Amino acid sequence: MKLKIAVLVALAMSGLYLPAVAQSTDSVMLRKIFDEALVNGKCYENLRYLCKKIGPRLSGSAGAAKSVQWSKTLMESYGFDKVYLQEVMVPHWERGQKEQGFIVTGNKRVPVALAALGMSVSTPATGITAPVVELRSLKELEALGAEKIKGRIVFFNRPFDNRFIETGSAYGTAGDQRNAGPGMAAKYGAVAVIVRSLTAAIDDFPHTGGTNYGNNPKIPAAAISTIAANKLSAMLKKSNGQPVKFFLKTNCRTLPDVLSYNVIGEIKGSDNSNKYITVGGHLDSWDLAEGAHDDGTGVMQSAEVLRVFKAIAYKPKNNIRAVFFMNEENGHKGGIKYAEQAKADKEEHIAAIETDEGGFTPRGFSFERATPAFLTNINKQWKKLLEPYETDRLVAGGGGTDIGPLKESHPGIQLIGFRPDSQRYFDIHHTPNDVFENVNKRELELGAASIASLVYLIDQHGLSF
């Protein structure tokens, strides 16, 4: 008991706790937010519509265009103060016909699950066949050099490191194989690249995702399933130096850029007519499924934040915006445009929160500009308020791709990432499994309420910790 008293005294002396009345008002408001989202929540049924009636919505596709119009109508139906489209030119990449992949040894062809990486170039119509060289890293590629790479298909096969507790870290450290691997392999003369799907799951569907050639030559690049990767690796080990070849045929193409839109809804602030808090996710999705967790959940949660505020009659001090960004997956053009426009319009931005890690049970938030003092103080002030909802992990970390450009345009801004439970995300991310059925209603709603709670606290108290 002595300790407890000592700590309480220290805290009381520090003056960092809000006065009892303010604490109590905040608690009541958070409870109202959660009750509204859990009892009258709309984001789950909205997500059902987006997934089932619209479906895939890669930038430039008919689905993307349809989703823009529907999203605008949806936000208008909630009576937000302002709902509008923000023009943005986006890349238009198409997968084309389903791809083919085979492991080829002698006369045997073993079919494997394969999908072209986003933005990659296509193979010739006859496909590409070449000997495979298996690598675990870009370093190994450099060590082998052009002599051993030229004319071959590079197979990047470094698996997720399962020791990471948050799967995003495993994704982050394996991701260079997909992002930079194809361009670098091209530099050394590879004719194509196949990449082990970025997932801890041992499954038989390919996990797509974008690649970025940079200034390197462009060669066809595709993901293969982890089961296929294990099979190919085993065959290479057993081959005793006999060449194991791979055949792939992809049919993708990049068309001219297309006019598309960020969809923006806004509740006007009562006090600060030029100050903004943004909450957003991305409306575009990969083409293989419905973009449910990536990132239908994020946009539907963002709209839900504003809807909940209206439903409980909360009048924010600052302008609160829900932004459905376009083109996160293969270009980030929507995020770039949003920051440019905000700067051109001389808007002041306090904070932006991105929800793009799936609609799973909330755990907390990460803050990009997080000094030790900031973390200590924000935890002292707000952790107790968020703890009853188990969304109280306030840590240092990234905001998100869409809000990233605001860092340069608005140096004072705090960028915040919503952090739900990460364990299931990379089972379904960028795969045919990213469908509505894999979203849990309560997990989605708890996330929306968590984000609304943080927006409320920032709106009331600012972020000057």
Added chain:
Amino acid sequence: MKLKIAVLVALAMSGLYLPAVAQSTDSVMLRKIFDEALVNGKCYENLRYLCKKIGPRLSGSAGAAKSVQWSKTLMESYGFDKVYLQEVMVPHWERGQKEQGFIVTGNKRVPVALAALGMSVSTPATGITAPVVELRSLKELEALGAEKIKGRIVFFNRPFDNRFIETGSAYGTAGDQRNAGPGMAAKYGAVAVIVRSLTAAIDDFPHTGGTNYGNNPKIPAAAISTIAANKLSAMLKKSNGQPVKFFLKTNCRTLPDVLSYNVIGEIKGSDNSNKYITVGGHLDSWDLAEGAHDDGTGVMQSAEVLRVFKAIAYKPKNNIRAVFFMNEENGHKGGIKYAEQAKADKEEHIAAIETDEGGFTPRGFSFERATPAFLTNINKQWKKLLEPYETDRLVAGGGGTDIGPLKESHPGIQLIGFRPDSQRYFDIHHTPNDVFENVNKRELELGAASIASLVYLIDQHGLSF
């Protein structure tokens, strides 16, 4: 910064932090435990076998008998110091043929998804048809009394209260309808009871579970799906006083008690030959599916705790036991027997941890004997160690059904409940959906590692907070 220093001074003065060396040893051990469980984990494949090769294992069934023998062989294969069966007589209830249920209005019969409650008596072979009276609570039943209940089928239809953040609380507060409802309705002359399935999900399969008539007469009792419950309720509202009837036919029976077993594996302690830490779940399951999350995950995690200790060559001070309890679902006989035997053998029990809330991402643990001082101090000591694994919510709360009887037999014991994320549990609990495919490998393994970590800390430092 002033606050931080003040708090640190207070903490340092309190002497509650472990010396730096001990902290560091503990951190290293926890990291080893997690690495072993996440990289070389066996519980997921063991669970696959239990679910797919054995399947349902209600007490007294062939599946239960098979699971006992397999579990013993499994633990023996890991070379634990002692593996044995503990005899226990258990009830033997059988569902029999699939049940039938219809809403009956005039000449119309609307089929509904229905399953008899565990331990309930059967309808006559011709079924039961009677007018329905819809109630929200046992209080309403008492208020109506025998006059309005006699000869009717009572329909308990109070839904989950979605405002609870942890779904276990919603289950707890709705559960009286299933547990006590049938017996109480029988007391007032009802001829049968149908209960809205205990779930927040709006789905079309019945969620079974046990009922307990107490000293009341026994009448047939069944769960209906939440979709069926909503349909029936809507039809009652629209009926304008015209009787809406319900037909049900169940085919269950209770046979004589059967000899079964708790399955126990043990690693001997190096220092304390008569002191025990127990970790357990229950091996029996409902008959409608594979008992994956309820509670295949719990028993497989319990064995994994001991396996991990052996794999990392950890020699505990105290005896560590993994107990696969029999008959949690419809009688608790295994838990009762374990406590009786432990008392008869004059064993000292430090703590027992139960894992019976599903194999989801760990969040922490609840402690039954938790004074404010205990909670403050255990959090001061151990929260930082568990925080990197996000399993650091150390709160007051229940242990579990199987370990419950140890409270009376061993008054000094601490009973602990493993608390994973609760959002999805009641979507699948007691339904045909409780299958292996709904368990995530990493979530399961993280849970096993969390439990092993807590057992390690208790073994090293005790629980005298």
